[in-house]
Amino acid sequence: MTLWLWVLAASAAVYATKLVGHLVPGAxxxxxxxxxxxxxxxxxxxxxxxxxxxxxxxxxxxxxxxxxxxxxxxxxxxxxxxxxxxxxxxxxxxxxxxxxxxx
Structure with a gap:
């Protein structure tokens, strides 16, 4: 894998983690x-x-x-x-x- 693919994969993982954080119930x-x-x-x-x-x-x-x-x-x-x-x-x-x- 090239460096840019790793950067894109890491960016997608961070974005997915942030998105999942918004789905946690406020309670x-x-x-x-x-x-x-x-x-x-x-x-x-x-x-x-x-x-x-x-x-x-x-x-x-x-x-x-x-x-x-x-x-x-x-x-x-x-x-x-x-x-x-x-x-x-x-x-x-x-x-x-x-x-x-x-x-």
Whole structure:
């Protein structure tokens, strides 16, 4: 299969999934359990993406400056720092660790 056929197949699958989502009865979506599960799944998906982007390397797991930056940003979040401060703390920690040779 060529690349364009894969792109078209993926587009059709996404469109079909969206179409099926519109066919779900509204009463199912208003159930409190659905709201709790969807909220938890969003947080879990974001945590998984952050973890994979932090420790993913070419040959497996990579423990480098990204992990230290994530830890520094987590500490800033625990101290209830504003979002821009959290980003700057993470960036500064990554730059500092890379300067120390932990890239």
């Amino acid at each position: 199912w979506l208003r159930h409190p359990l659905v709201g709790r599960i969807s909220g938890l799944m969003t947080v879990a998906l974001l945590a998984a993406l952050v973890t994979m982007n932090t420790v993913d390397g070419d040959d497996g797991l990579a423990f480098d400056a990204r992990l230290g930056a994530l830890a520094a940003a987590a500490v800033a979040l625990l101290l209830r720092a504003p979002f821009i401060v959290v980003v700057l703390v993470g960036a500064a920690a990554a730059a500092g660790l890379r300067l120390l040779g932990l890239s």
